[in-house]
Amino acid sequence: MKGDLHLLSATEAVGHILDGRLTSEALVRACLERIGDDRINAWAYLNPDIAMAQAQEMDRIRKSGRATGPLHGVPVALKDIVDTRFMPTERGSPIFAGRKPEADAEIVDRLREAGAVIMGKTKTTELAFVHPTDTVNPHDEDRSPGGSSSGSAAAVAACHVPLAVGSQTGGSVIRPASYCGIYGFKPTRGVISRRGVLQTSASLDHLGTFARTLEDLALLTDVLGSFDPGDPASFARPRPRTLDGVHAEPPVEPDIAFFELPILELLDPDARDGIDAVIEALGPRVERLPVADALTGLIEVHLTIHEYEFVQHLDEVLAQNWDKVSPTLRPVVERGRKISEAQYQDALGVKASAEAFFEKHFTEYDAILSPSATGEPPLIASGSTGDPVFCRIPSLCGLPALSLPLLVGETGLPIGVQLIGGQEEDDRLFRTAAWMQRALQDAA
């Protein structure tokens, strides 16, 4: 099998590998060649020998007739906050330069059991928060790929790898997916274990996935999910099977809600026009709803919990290494230190009310439609990885959120559309998303 192997989807690649028409070695070599000298600065750690050795082992296993997995021989990138024993994990901070974890994260075990090749570690903003990496957007090198999962999103968009793992506490999966023109997914809180991943906010941290097709996104998500008592948020119940969702037909056409939130004023005109066009194309399936009282103030509540917990978890090491903390992060930490326990407890109370609101909401609607970001990717010169404002509510409430690369902005750069689902209904959300993609194609 020849040609542009780096362009294969994970689903295609694994099919060819199991058929014997493609080796993992050839696929991984093609991806390494594609990466070349990594002009977009997506990778924090990449050792071709380690990647190739895994590929060769997966080929040996297949040839021996032993068991193969759903990602057999497919390269996957990991955000550099995910602990790996066999590669350094530096968390995007000089504080952790050269850090070698003693154990792999739970998701690394799940990937190995699925036969995946751990390709390398991708760049993360400093401690998965505000200070950017030097990663550039593969569509325009003057633009940001978004953050905090900057390298993961850029590597998938640049066809370095078909799949990558990221994380989201505010908007760190959905926003870079939007800016890089790929699919991104943040599952329901507790579906994917966070054991062995940098903790920045116990209440808000989620792992998430990137891919160039909806099917690939589901394939990776299903592999990563597991019940793991090592993560207090992990639940002792079956995981939704998102791949089944992709392949399912909705029993009736879905009902989608669109909230007229005040934050829509933050949208760039092209993004606003784009989302309006999507709503129009979907016709009566989308219902425009006034803002419910329960939604007021949630953006602020998210920020309070995020900054308060970030300081709780990390201030000891930050204070000891203040010279290694970026000027971008310092004021955030200083703000977090001033949040009182009472303010934090109030915020947790509002969070609980909001979760109850959404539990009821999703008995009536299949999904909420929302922008993924305020518009096209921001200029790197702005110093920002973009505004995560449209991601804060699903992150706060642990709702599954999916970004689909449906729109193109005025300068030709990608803009994502977000679908948000009910807790533990990740499969239903993928079903709705697949339906929506087909409906929009039919309408076009």
Next chain:
Amino acid sequence: MKGDLHLLSATEAVGHILDGRLTSEALVRACLERIGDDRINAWAYLNPDIAMAQAQEMDRIRKSGRATGPLHGVPVALKDIVDTRFMPTERGSPIFAGRKPEADAEIVDRLREAGAVIMGKTKTTELAFVHPTDTVNPHDEDRSPGGSSSGSAAAVAACHVPLAVGSQTGGSVIRPASYCGIYGFKPTRGVISRRGVLQTSASLDHLGTFARTLEDLALLTDVLGSFDPGDPASFARPRPRTLDGVHAEPPVEPDIAFFELPILELLDPDARDGIDAVIEALGPRVERLPVADALTGLIEVHLTIHEYEFVQHLDEVLAQNWDKVSPTLRPVVERGRKISEAQYQDALGVKASAEAFFEKHFTEYDAILSPSATGEPPLIASGSTGDPVFCRIPSLCGLPALSLPLLVGETGLPIGVQLIGGQEEDDRLFRTAAWMQRALQDAA
């Protein structure tokens, strides 16, 4: 749905539960009624409230439209050497009376993720070794159910539950399966994690499964398997999917080996006649092979490793509680203490050679046919749970081994037939077993 719900296979039950024709609550209640006052003494711990609460939760999850698992709402029994936080784990020894583990075993997490109901804990011989429980064989209360997984095998045979987990270090799954007339499986070493399970021999301990159909056996086995670095024997590769094996057609008719081992002399006449009839019915598919040099002495080597490691792992607690050690176990421990490090190292060397022999063997043959046990279940009055002699070699070499309830002895009691496969070819072994069952039905 009414009728004898306790007779349903797990595969049937989960199908009905997912269809909404059966509730887990009704199924678990029917099983609890079947158990009644447990006349066969299969259960070490059974709390109907704990079982029913899990069943009700699984029903709630299904009704809410949330994700369901492959064992959704199906009750599973656990041998009482598997740690559970929510039920005591006493290991069949007064030394551990009332013991409450702080964490669940890895397989408990896997069962919860699959939606299973943990029904209770089944009786194990003392420390999963030689001293019997008071469990009786469901087919004849004067007979032993075999050991060490006595309660697990008896509970499945008596239709208390469709599925149970056992363990095998010598012959503790295959032999009780044979005596109780059900299916039993010991997978390749490293497929199922032993984290949180009593360690009696790090080199030889395996977890295994019991069911009343081959398909059910595969269903449970696939749920239990996982890569878990918490068990040093666990391997970082995909698991064989035994359920796919059950449903697969062999590409050509399998080649099965039968070794003319000297231990065949230990067979009762009815068991010898039975196995000969099976070989005859399979005709040219079975090749009778002379004993290879590599097989000589393996029974003894297994015993050396088992007794040496048992003492290494447990002698500290045994010596401190010698008054609580049974008169059956004491001489075994005393024998183990006398095995020298050199004898043990020699035994490990022979084990490695035998594994290499089998690796080559299974490039030529699909399976080895063997008796599961020496004959019908022994009388309880004999004081023994039976001779595990036909199970020692697969336990030593970590080979997958399956017992099929194919024969009936001269007093009408069950006798199993064993099939042994190549390492990590558990799926191929199930494929061969399913083929063999069909071939024998056709020949009958």
